[in-house]
Amino acid sequence: MKAERLSHIKKELQQCSKDELLQLCLRLGRFKKENKELLTYLLFEAHNEDQYVASIIETLDEEFQTINCDSYFYMKKSIRKILRHIKTYSRYSNSKTTEVELLLYFCQNLKALTPSIFKNTALNNLYHRQLITIKKKIETLHEDLQHDYLLELEALTAA
Structure with missing residues (x-):
């Protein structure tokens, strides 16, 4: 068909x-689970984007706490899973600011992980690719939002 x-x-x-x-x-x-999640977003959460972002951040916190940090292999699998969830949630929202906020939060948590992701090439590259993605998405936003998000992005790239 x-x-x-x-x-x-x-x-x-x-x-x-x-x-x-x-x-x-x-x-x-x-x-499909995705269809149900999209319908849930459209019916119950689309009217309050800030609350939607806050609920996703809570979910991300839980997922970051469950990362298996015994080896970089398991860390990579968990981190990619979290990133996949972020992409899905962003697609539901269809808002660039929501996507930028979630990706910034993801990178902040990624940078704070122990053991450091910067000792692993794949995780280091993933982190820097997300920073590039964030920068491209920020350029499409309104000037005031650009300034605020660029400050957060600079904090992530520094040190």
């Missing part, structure tokens, strides 16, 4: 009744 174009799906959805749309959304939510 070939998936239809989004414009064609949109036209078809406009012809559906309210009850049919409700059933389609509920059915969509049953099949």
Whole structure:
């Protein structure tokens, strides 16, 4: 089965009744965890972005505390998993400021990890790639936000 174009799906959805749309959304939510998470964000958290970011930061704190620091191999796996979650949460929000805040928080926690990530080439490279990504995303924001986030970014690059 070939998936239809989004414009064609949109036209078809406009012809559906309210009850049919409700059933389609509920059915969509049953099949994939990501679909359910996106529906949850859109229905319950999209109206308050600050609260959404705070809840994600709590989740990230828990994930950073569960990192297995016995070897760099396990650290890399856990850190990449956390980064994957951040990318997913950012995609739900579709807000550049949310993504920048989460990535800055990720880098701050990464820098504070013990043993130091800078002793491992892969983790060091991952950290610096995220800094480059943050810088590119900051450039697309409003000037006032750019200034604030650039100060945080400079604090991460210093020392």
